[in-house]
Amino acid sequence: MRDRFVSTLMSLAAKDSSVHLVTGDLGFGVLKPYWERFPDQFTNAGIAEQNMTSFAAGMALEGKTVFTYSIGNFPTIRALEQIRNDCAYHEANVKIVCVGGGFVYGSLGMSHHATEDLAIMRGLPNVTVMAPSDPSQAQLATEAIYAHPGTCYLRLGRGGEPELNCPSEGFQIGRAMPVFDGNDAALLFTGAIGDEVLEARRLLAAEGVSVAVVSFPTVKPIDADAIADLATRFGVLVTVEEHNVVGGFGGSVAEVLSELPNPRARLVRIGLDDRYSSIVGSQKYLRDVYGMSARKIAARVREVANA
Incomplete structure (x- = not known):
């Protein structure tokens, strides 16, 4: 990047x-x-x-x-x-x-x-x-x-991030970019964690779990219209960010959802659980430790999609 x-x-x-x-x-x-x-x-x-x-x-x-x-x-x-x-x-x-x-x-x-x-x-x-x-x-x-x-x-990110081939047509500040459609849940993400999200989608698809994936390159202003639309189409929205779950991307999505009329989707936030990392290691290692690796994202989605 x-x-x-x-x-x-x-x-x-x-x-x-x-x-x-x-x-x-x-x-x-x-x-x-x-x-x-x-x-x-x-x-x-x-x-x-x-x-x-x-x-x-x-x-x-x-x-x-x-x-x-x-x-x-x-x-x-x-x-x-x-x-x-x-x-x-x-x-x-x-x-x-x-x-x-x-x-x-x-x-x-x-x-x-x-x-x-x-x-x-x-x-x-x-x-x-x-x-x-x-x-x-x-x-x-x-x-x-x-x-x-x-x-x-x-x-x-830093360098060496893979191209995710996210749609680019119509890119603008404040607009979410749908990547894949699905039926069982929607994965919303921001930042360079997208490689883990897309791999999690692949793992889930192999098990018959169909998830939509939406990229949010803008955290502020958040695309409230996209979130409202997703909330009407899915029972569960899962946000993923390489960041504290408090106040970040997931928090921004939660703010939008909280003001929508009922019924609205359940929100699950994946990220650093309001803590500092007390260990050191590679980015991939720390993602896995704190629940942001592809396999752990898939496990969390599997859990909430079947709830």
Whole structure:
């Protein structure tokens, strides 16, 4: 995803000199082509994410479209006050990019796990929150936030994520993207956990369980119309996110469901169960430990679909 983001940003910078990228002293392996081609549209702010964010806000208020770039929690939680006061409050044209959502940096411990970011960022007024699921969606989301005025958050994986071949026609901020139809339940997901979701669907199909799959590349504004439609078609909706279940994507879906008239679908949320990971390991390992692997997603769907 990060390579596709950089190549897309380079295409945007080539046609718009107001595009400016600010990094927090990392990403050099993938950012080098950008800064070599656009040295006047690039700044290394150093390991100072709060300064980076205020700097970006100032540039944005002077007419620039500024992308800040760092890993995990660093461009979000570490710089939260600056995002709130300097960017969101002023509706500044700052695009905050996190590389390494969820457990991407699992072996580095909880300080590098981004498992509260969606909840925190969607709680800020005037902030659009996007979590694409594969490189193609990362490209579309980058183009979308570039064109969208105001402060945006783009949550990416790291690199090597497979193409999920999610539909791309009609991609826009705030729109869910149906991937597969089904009969017994609906799997709703956001972010790079999509590979596990699609494998879970395959495992369930082999057992005769038919599940719909819907990608939500936008967490805020959530596609309330799509959720309402799904709630009328299915008895069970299952949300999957590589994130805390409190306040994130599942929480956003729950808010929509809570205001629908009865009857409405039952909601089951799969994610990190309101805790920090006290263990370290690869992303795949931690997903399995905390119930987000394909086999554990399938087991949970099997359980609720038969309830």
